[in-house]
Amino acid sequence: MLAFTVSVAMLGVFAQPTQAATDDSLARVQEKGTLVMGTSPDYPPYEFLVNRGGKERVVGMDVDIAKKIAKDLGVKLVIKQMDFDSLLVALETNKVDMVISGMSPTAARKKSVDFSNVYYKGGQSIIINKADKGLYKDRTSFQNKAMGAQTGSIQFNLGKKQIKGSNMKGLAKISDLILALKSHKVEGVIMETPSAQAYVDNDPDLAMINGKFSLGSGENDTAIGFKKGSTSLVNEVNKSVDQINKQKLTKTYLKHAGTYMKTNTKNTSMWHYTSYFVKGVEYTLLITVIGVIFGILLGVLFALMRLSKIKLIHFLGVAYIEFVRGTPLMIQVMFVYFGIGLFINIPALIAGIIAVSLNSAAYVAEIIRGGINSVAKGQTEAARSLGLSQQQTFVSVIFPQALKNIWPALGNEFVSLIKESSIVSIIGVTDLIYQLKAVQTATYKGVIPIVVAMVIYFVMTFSLSKVLNHYERKMKHDA
Amino acid sequence: MPEMITIENINKKFGDTEVLKDLNGKVEKGQVICVIGPSGGGKSTFLRCLNMLEQPTSGKIVFEDSELTSLNESQINQLREKMGMVFQSFNLFSNMTVVENVKLAPVKVKKMTDAAAQELALKLLDQVGLAEKADNYPASLSGGQQQRVAIARALAMNPDVMLFDEPTSALDPEMVGEVLKVMQDLANQGMTMVVVTHEMGFAKNVADEVWFMDGGVFAEKGTPDQIFEHPQNERTQDFLAKILEA
Numbered sequence: 001m002l003a004f005t006v007s008v009a010m011l012g013v014f015a016q017p018t019q020a021a022t023d024d025s026l027a028r029v030q031e032k033g034t035l036v037m038g039t040s041p042d043y044p045p046y047e048f049l050v051n052r053g054g055k056e057r058v059v060g061m062d063v064d065i066a067k068k069i070a071k072d073l074g075v076k077l078v079i080k081q082m083d084f085d086s087l088l089v090a091l092e093t094n095k096v097d098m099v100i101s102g103m104s105p106t107a108a109r110k111k112s113v114d115f116s117n118v119y120y121k122g123g124q125s126i127i128i129n130k131a132d133k134g135l136y137k138d139r140t141s142f143q144n145k146a147m148g149a150q151t152g153s154i155q156f157n158l159g160k161k162q163i164k165g166s167n168m169k170g171l172a173k174i175s176d177l178i179l180a181l182k183s184h185k186v187e188g189v190i191m192e193t194p195s196a197q198a199y200v201d202n203d204p205d206l207a208m209i210n211g212k213f214s215l216g217s218g219e220n221d222t223a224i225g226f227k228k229g230s231t232s233l234v235n236e237v238n239k240s241v242d243q244i245n246k247q248k249l250t251k252t253y254l255k256h257a258g259t260y261m262k263t264n265t266k267n268t269s270m271w272h273y274t275s276y277f278v279k280g281v282e283y284t285l286l287i288t289v290i291g292v293i294f295g296i297l298l299g300v301l302f303a304l305m306r307l308s309k310i311k312l313i314h315f316l317g318v319a320y321i322e323f324v325r326g327t328p329l330m331i332q333v334m335f336v337y338f339g340i341g342l343f344i345n346i347p348a349l350i351a352g353i354i355a356v357s358l359n360s361a362a363y364v365a366e367i368i369r370g371g372i373n374s375v376a377k378g379q380t381e382a383a384r385s386l387g388l389s390q391q392q393t394f395v396s397v398i399f400p401q402a403l404k405n406i407w408p409a410l411g412n413e414f415v416s417l418i419k420e421s422s423i424v425s426i427i428g429v430t431d432l433i434y435q436l437k438a439v440q441t442a443t444y445k446g447v448i449p450i451v452v453a454m455v456i457y458f459v460m461t462f463s464l465s466k467v468l469n470h471y472e473r474k475m476k477h478d479a
Numbered sequence: 480m481p482e483m484i485t486i487e488n489i490n491k492k493f494g495d496t497e498v499l500k501d502l503n504g505k506v507e508k509g510q511v512i513c514v515i516g517p518s519g520g521g522k523s524t525f526l527r528c529l530n531m532l533e534q535p536t537s538g539k540i541v542f543e544d545s546e547l548t549s550l551n552e553s554q555i556n557q558l559r560e561k562m563g564m565v566f567q568s569f570n571l572f573s574n575m576t577v578v579e580n581v582k583l584a585p586v587k588v589k590k591m592t593d594a595a596a597q598e599l600a601l602k603l604l605d606q607v608g609l610a611e612k613a614d615n616y617p618a619s620l621s622g623g624q625q626q627r628v629a630i631a632r633a634l635a636m637n638p639d640v641m642l643f644d645e646p647t648s649a650l651d652p653e654m655v656g657e658v659l660k661v662m663q664d665l666a667n668q669g670m671t672m673v674v675v676t677h678e679m680g681f682a683k684n685v686a687d688e689v690w691f692m693d694g695g696v697f698a699e700k701g702t703p704d705q706i707f708e709h710p711q712n713e714r715t716q717d718f719l720a721k722i723l724e725a
């Protein structure tokens with residue numbers, strides 16, 4: 001929730017200049033020939049991932065709707081996955097053209113987003129553990145109980161307002177909420193009826209009850225979100241939505257989604273999802289390796305700036321290091337993707353790599369500064385007395401020795417980078433954490449994928465430590 | 480004999496502490512000057528002023544027609560090539576082998592080819608008796624061996640003058656001799672040397688002039704015979720009496 005609020009606040013700062021533009025939303029989509037759909041594929045049967053022949057695909061009712069819209073517009077559909085929290089920001093920053101993600105057109109959302117006509121009316125249900133079936137009959141049974149719902153979702157607000165003394169817990173992913181339910185962190189999870197049905201159908205330990213919430217305008221509906229002021233695109237898409245409603249196409253789409261869900265749950269062994277984890281490892285390693293390389297290059301630069309005798313350069317070095325170390329990586333990732341993304345459109349992976357590199361640079365800079373200071377003064381004096389310039393002294397004498405002194409600390413930084421880079425999953429980069437959640441959603445299994453990911457992370461960090469130790473020994477020249 | 484270094488009215492302050500007070504002196508080509516005196520008397524600071532590792536607060540140092548205190552960074556770098564320096568704590572580069580230590584400055588500063596530098600380095604290591612240690616790292620050498628490598632490293636730049644800052648003070652007694660021997664050979668070959676030392680025997684035998692320093696001033700200067708046999712200054716007499724007692 002905090003993440004969402006912050007990113008919206010950031011928009012407040014940056015979004016102003018882009019607002020004034022005239023409505024070219026339809027023309028833009030037609031010109032580039034693609035319609036980019038943003039969605040959070042952890043919400044079966046609306047949208048979820050399937051594993052077909054080792055490849056994962058986003059499917060579900062919303063995807064079928066998007067396909068129809070793209071076809072009607074005569075453009076190609078592109079699907080961008082990200083957290084539900086990030087969808088509206090992605091709209092504002094032109095990362096996506098529309099959001100179809102089981103989203104309800106509430107009054108609050110309408111302030112910042114344009115919505116299409118309603119394409120589906122879901123109804124709100126509560127999922128409970130089957131063992132508790134006798135205990136709860138509707139929302140009134142949950143007074144003073146802990147309840148779960150997706151962060152930033154309408155269900156979260158419903159629970160907060162309409163269950164007396166409710167203690168709402170928000171999580172980004174439905175799969176995590178189900179885990180929380182099973183481990184009795186929460187007693188019930190509020191979600192839309194079709195989604196709840198999907199979970200109950202696929203998990204014998206779960207049951208669902210009608211929430212009997214009193215639903216205000218839009219709160220029972222599902223519609224497509226667009227950037228504010230995209231009237232031309234909305235009108236065109238509404239033609240498709242009206243057809244869908246008239247021909248009752250959602251029924252067909254839901255049936256279609258149901259068949260996918262069956263194939264998904266046919267084989268829920270982790271081996272079947274190897275390709276998910278492999279892809280996750282690839283991205284995690286890619287981000288870490290590039291992050292480390294640029295982290296060192298920039299880290300040396302910032303360390304030298306901080307050690308500089310020129311006051312302004314010293315100040316800039318200190319300011320950068322302190323600022324980056326004083327703010328969470330998560331916010332830096334969002335800032336690079338959404339904030340800077342307002343001016344230059346950078347893909348999520350690049351944004352993640354940039355954020356991780358810039359963050360790592362600050363920590364590496366401090367390690368390197370410590371290393372440089374740890375080299376005995378006599379080494380500099382000896383080099384300078386031989387006629388070497390300051391720069392030659394640094395490159396040939398000081399830095400190699402500093403590197404040897406800081407190698408263990410630098411190694412720790414790399415190891416923690418493997419782990420910390422997992423934060424890029426919030427902007428939809430398919431790293432290991434992201435893939436873990438995808439497997440959770442696809443298999444309706446909560447714990448086993450976590451164990452698998454944990455083991456993979458450990459293997460990666462442990463092997464890296466071993467490699468680094470090897471080089472540490474190699475650098476030792478003390479008899 | 481032509482003058483190599485002229486020192487005029489050198490003062491040096493660290494904060495409010497006056498470390499060097501109005502020093503004057505001349506080092507002629509081929510001369511060996513030994514600077515002796517009690518610890519804390521300013522000997523090392525004086526020596527470090529000669530190649531501008533310390534900047535004098537006021538005064539002039541003229542080295543081969545160049546006034547050092549008025550030079551910029553790169554001009555000083557150029558002059559430092561001609562002034563070899565050997566430190567009390569050796570300061571060999573711990574990330575390089577012995578031969579790499581010696582080759583570094585000729586390659587980086589004089590832009591010598593690696594092959595030529597290698598040949599030169601091995602010749603100099605042979606001269607200090609350490610050719611067989613060429614590929615060892617400094618950490619595996621004894622103190623005396625390290626100091627001899629440090630001398631070879633300074634000689635590799637073919638300097639006009641060698642500055643020694645208590646080169647044997649950090650050594651175990653049994654290793655002092657091997658280093659002094661190398662220095663004596665150098666003096667015999669006509670190298671101009673300024674040596675800050677506590678080795679009175681070396682000063683007596685090798686020095687052309689001995690400068691006794693105490694409290695930031697040259698209390699007395701003279702030939703070894705004058706200083707050691709007929710010291711005039713009371714402080715010199717005190718110092719020598721204490722040294723001989725020990």
